[in-house]
Amino acid sequence: MFKEFVEDKHYSFHEGFDDWRDAIRAACAPLLADGTIDKEYPEFIIEKVEELGPYIVIAPDICIPHAERGRGVHGTSMCFMKTEKPVRFAKDGEHDARIFVVLAATDDDAHIKNLMALSETLSDEEIVKKILAAKTPEDLLAIEA
Amino acid sequence: MLKVIAACGSGMGSSQIIKMKLSKVFKKLGIDADVYHTNVGDAKSQANNYDVVFCSASLEGQFAGTKAKVIGLKNLLSEQEMTEKIEAADLK
Numbered sequence: 001m002f003k004e005f006v007e008d009k010h011y012s013f014h015e016g017f018d019d020w021r022d023a024i025r026a027a028c029a030p031l032l033a034d035g036t037i038d039k040e041y042p043e044f045i046i047e048k049v050e051e052l053g054p055y056i057v058i059a060p061d062i063c064i065p066h067a068e069r070g071r072g073v074h075g076t077s078m079c080f081m082k083t084e085k086p087v088r089f090a091k092d093g094e095h096d097a098r099i100f101v102v103l104a105a106t107d108d109d110a111h112i113k114n115l116m117a118l119s120e121t122l123s124d125e126e127i128v129k130k131i132l133a134a135k136t137p138e139d140l141l142a143i144e145a
Numbered sequence: 146m147l148k149v150i151a152a153c154g155s156g157m158g159s160s161q162i163i164k165m166k167l168s169k170v171f172k173k174l175g176i177d178a179d180v181y182h183t184n185v186g187d188a189k190s191q192a193n194n195y196d197v198v199f200c201s202a203s204l205e206g207q208f209a210g211t212k213a214k215v216i217g218l219k220n221l222l223s224e225q226e227m228t229e230k231i232e233a234a235d236l237k
Contacts, residue, residue, distance in 0.1 A: 048154045052185060053203035055154050058162065058221040067156035068184070094219075095203070103158050112161065117163045123222045 001117050002140040005080045009034070011137060016085030020054075021046050024065050027081040027100040036079075036104050041072035046137045054089035060085070061132065063097035063123055076110040078103055078118065080132060099131055147171070147178040147236060150192060150213070152200040156184030162221050163199050170227045173211060176237055199227075 005011045010030045017023040028042040038053040049056060057063045086096035101118060103143035105111035121127055130143045151167060153159035160182040171178040183191070185200070186205050192211040200208070205217035216230050220223050 020166065052154045052207065055159060055201040055203045057203075058159050058201065060220065063223070064158050064162075066155055068155045069157050090203075093230060105157055111157070115158070115161050116165060119165055123166075123224075 001078075001121055002143050004078075004125040005078070006137045006141055008077070008081040010077065011140065012081045013135060014081065014083045016083050017087050020049075020087050020089045023081075023083065023087040023100065024049075027063075027065055027102050029081065031077060031079045031102060031104055034074040036073070038074075041067060041104070043136075044068070044071055049089070054095040057095040057097050059122065061096065061098050061128065063087070063100045064103055064118070065100060065101035066105075070109075073106055075102045076105045076107040076114065080113050080140070082131065099128070107115050117145055146177060147197065148195045149180045149210060150188050150195045150198045151180055151182040152185050152188035152198055152204065153182075154185055154204070155165075156182060156187065159201055159221055163218065166198060166221065166224060167225060170224050170231065171186050173224075174228065176231070178236075180215070197234070 024045050025042045031037045032039055045065045048067060056065050081100040083098050086098050089095035132142050151160045151163035163181045164182040167180050185204060192213045195213045197214040198208055199216050202217035202219050205215055208215040214234055220226050
């Protein structure tokens with residue numbers, strides 16, 4: 001998974017964001033750069049979160065920005081982002097995240113495969129610790145080893 | 146057979162992760178369950194035909210007034226939290 005992030009240039013590292021909306025846009029930027037998504041895609045994600053709350057923060061420190069398939073998406077892929085400072089989604093501080101994996105999907109089977117790998121990887125607390133410590137693409141590649 | 150909905154905002158990310166994790170946990174607990182994943186709007190309109198709805202804790206409020214049991218999860222990746230909540234709700 002991390003090898004793909006690095007090979008596809010689907011990753012970015014940032015210090016932090018004052019507004020979670022900017023974090024979503026930054027997390028999506030590499031997918032926009034290679035045409036996997038349109039510039040509307042991050043805005044669809046933001047709209048949903050504004051409507052329903054920060055349900056994309058699925059576990060402590062982990063956010064998986066995604067919107068409905070078929071709108072503003074041209075491929076099935078994932079894109080990684082890490083921030084040094086937690087991005088705050090709600091005032092209560094219960095929805096802070098430093099690890100972001102944007103999901104984009106047009107193909108169901110490939111998307112399910114991606115999700116299974118992602119959910120397995122992020123369920124491993126030791127791997128999550130290593131991701132939180134990562135600062136460079138080389139650090140990401142070392143996690144898979 | 147326990148009829149279960151896993152719901153999230155879009156029906157394509159978190160709800161599928163909930164479904165994957167739940168299926169594993171139900172199997173471990175020996176509970177025969179059928180898990181359907183979808184978005185909140187669809188889940189709301191269908192919830193009364195199901196026994197239980199699982200969703201992210203931040204979406205729990207969306208299901209006020211449904212007959213189905215609603216279980217909000219803080220950590221969608223935690224099989225332990227799912228197990229505890231399934232046992233506390235006495236699902237079988």
